[in-house]
Each structure stands twice: as C-alpha cells, then as structure tokens.
Amino acid sequence: MVQNPDKEKWNEFDWELELRKDDARVCAYAADLPKYIDLPDEDGVIMTRIQKHPELAPAGGDWSRLGPVPYDRSDEEDEDDEEDPARSEANWKKTPCGPIFRGAAQLARDWSILFSVVRDPEQAIPSMRILCLYGKMMARSGDIIDMDSEQEDPVRTRPLKIALCKRLLADINTIMGEMFKLHAHSPLLEQKCQDHEDALTQMRDILFDVLSALRADKAQ
Missing domain, CATH: 1.20.1440 (de novo design (two linked rop proteins))
Known part of the structure; x- marks a missing residue:
C-alpha cells in the first residue's frame, strides 16, 4: 500500500498501517535489546539496525519523526499547556x-x-x-x-x-x-x-x- 505523503489527507486505514509499523518497530527494538543492552550506545546501535529494514520505515522515510500524532508542539506550547485549564486532570478524566x-x-x-x-x-x-x-x-x-x-x-x-x-x-x-x-x-x-x-x-x-x-x- 502506497501512502499519501500528506498526513492531513490520511484516512483511518493509512493511520492504522502507520501504527502497525510503529508496533513492528517496538517489537524489533525489544528483540534486539538483550543483545546490545551492555553497549554504551545501545539505542543508537539498535536504531541503526532497525533503519536497515525498509518495511519498518515511517511514512516519507523520515526516521526523526516517529510519533503518530499529526501535529507539532513547540516548547512554548508545552509551557502553555501546563497552565491550560482544558488540559487539567479534572477535564481529561471527562474525555471519552x-x-x-x-x-x-x-x-x-x-x-x-x-x-x-x-x-x-x-x-x-x-x-x-x-x-x-x-x-x-x-x-x-x-x-x-x-x-x-x-x-x-x-x-x-x-x-x-x-x-x-x-x-x-x-x-x-x-x-x-x-x-x-x-x-x-x-x-x-x-x-x-x-x-x-x-x-x-x-x-x-x-x-x-x-x-x-x-x-x-x-x-x-
């Protein structure tokens, strides 16, 4: 399945494919972790190995952005979130x-x-x-x-x-x-x-x- 590079146009099946790939990357990481856990840069070594598998590549091939959420947050926005009443504990508990x-x-x-x-x-x-x-x-x-x-x-x-x-x-x-x-x-x-x-x-x-x-x- 060829995904549209524009995530704004993705449907549920595009997103589910990406989430399944995310699951596969996590499984690949967990499988390699026991072999390299004692190395100084085990994360870097494992990620290098994972990136050799094209079927695990995120949409667009950009390994630097693996999060599924289709919007960005700057540091300033994160600071604002801490004071945002819409994100208070009482409110998030009421979300579906x-x-x-x-x-x-x-x-x-x-x-x-x-x-x-x-x-x-x-x-x-x-x-x-x-x-x-x-x-x-x-x-x-x-x-x-x-x-x-x-x-x-x-x-x-x-x-x-x-x-x-x-x-x-x-x-x-x-x-x-x-x-x-x-x-x-x-x-x-x-x-x-x-x-x-x-x-x-x-x-x-x-x-x-x-x-x-x-x-x-x-x-x-």
Missing part, C-alpha cells in the same frame, strides 16, 4: 478515553506490584510483555485525550482517533491472550488474571462506544 488511560494506569500499577517479586523466567517474561502493553495503551489513549483536550479539528483528527481505538482494542485482545496463557501455566494467578480480564472487558466496551460515536460523526 479518560477511563481507558486511567484504567490502564491502574492495571499496570497493580500488575507491576504483583510481579515485582517474580523469579520464574517463564512468568517474568510474559508479565513484562503485559506491562509493556499496558504502557502502550496509556500512550495511545493519551494521544486521543490530548486531541480532545486541545480541541483539535474533529474532522482532521477523526481518522487517527479511529485507528488508535482499533489498535487499543487489539492491545486488549493481546493482553487477554497473554493472561490466559499465564494462568494456564500457574493456576495461582487465575483470580488475579480474571480480575484484570474483567476490567479489560469493561474498557473494551467503552472503546466500542467511542469508536461507534466517531463513526457516527463521520457518517453525518
């Missing part, structure tokens, strides 16, 4: 994806406490994978919250929001799959995994509602 960000953060905290004492590599590795997925959910829901809080043009941002919701749903399904394998390996984890799966199911329902609302707006 506020419960997703807050829920992922709470689940990540609970999960990290649970596995801070895990010594079994067969449990530690998949549980770290789950923790990373929670972090990714926070990042993606945070992108949507930022666009809502900054009152970006909804027509302009809708395709990206839809793509982010779809990837969030995929992340939830991946986490639930990892948890199923984890408590199958260790029955003692079954109740904790079930608690997380129940919370994720509620978050998935919220995302379905957000996605439906975005598509309804698109149809109007």
Whole structure:
C-alpha cells in the first residue's frame, strides 16, 4: 500500500498501517535489546539496525519523526499547556478515553506490584510483555485525550482517533491472550488474571462506544 505523503489527507486505514509499523518497530527494538543492552550506545546501535529494514520505515522515510500524532508542539506550547485549564486532570478524566488511560494506569500499577517479586523466567517474561502493553495503551489513549483536550479539528483528527481505538482494542485482545496463557501455566494467578480480564472487558466496551460515536460523526 502506497501512502499519501500528506498526513492531513490520511484516512483511518493509512493511520492504522502507520501504527502497525510503529508496533513492528517496538517489537524489533525489544528483540534486539538483550543483545546490545551492555553497549554504551545501545539505542543508537539498535536504531541503526532497525533503519536497515525498509518495511519498518515511517511514512516519507523520515526516521526523526516517529510519533503518530499529526501535529507539532513547540516548547512554548508545552509551557502553555501546563497552565491550560482544558488540559487539567479534572477535564481529561471527562474525555471519552479518560477511563481507558486511567484504567490502564491502574492495571499496570497493580500488575507491576504483583510481579515485582517474580523469579520464574517463564512468568517474568510474559508479565513484562503485559506491562509493556499496558504502557502502550496509556500512550495511545493519551494521544486521543490530548486531541480532545486541545480541541483539535474533529474532522482532521477523526481518522487517527479511529485507528488508535482499533489498535487499543487489539492491545486488549493481546493482553487477554497473554493472561490466559499465564494462568494456564500457574493456576495461582487465575483470580488475579480474571480480575484484570474483567476490567479489560469493561474498557473494551467503552472503546466500542467511542469508536461507534466517531463513526457516527463521520457518517453525518
């Protein structure tokens, strides 16, 4: 699929393709990290290796700008954001994806406490994978919250929001799959995994509602 270099004209499928490539870059980085973690500049070494794979290149081939959000923020704008009441904690919690960000953060905290004492590599590795997925959910829901809080043009941002919701749903399904394998390996984890799966199911329902609302707006 050849993407239009102008991100302003992207549809949800263009954005989802870019988000999938972002996922692939993260996976490639994680796969190489154990090999180069002891080097002085492991990040630079790994990124050089990743950049040799053209299928992982961001749209336009510009490796210096990997963020999915289709607008820039200068340092001055960041400083203004700190004083902007529209971005206060009380307000972002009221945005459609506020419960997703807050829920992922709470689940990540609970999960990290649970596995801070895990010594079994067969449990530690998949549980770290789950923790990373929670972090990714926070990042993606945070992108949507930022666009809502900054009152970006909804027509302009809708395709990206839809793509982010779809990837969030995929992340939830991946986490639930990892948890199923984890408590199958260790029955003692079954109740904790079930608690997380129940919370994720509620978050998935919220995302379905957000996605439906975005598509309804698109149809109007």
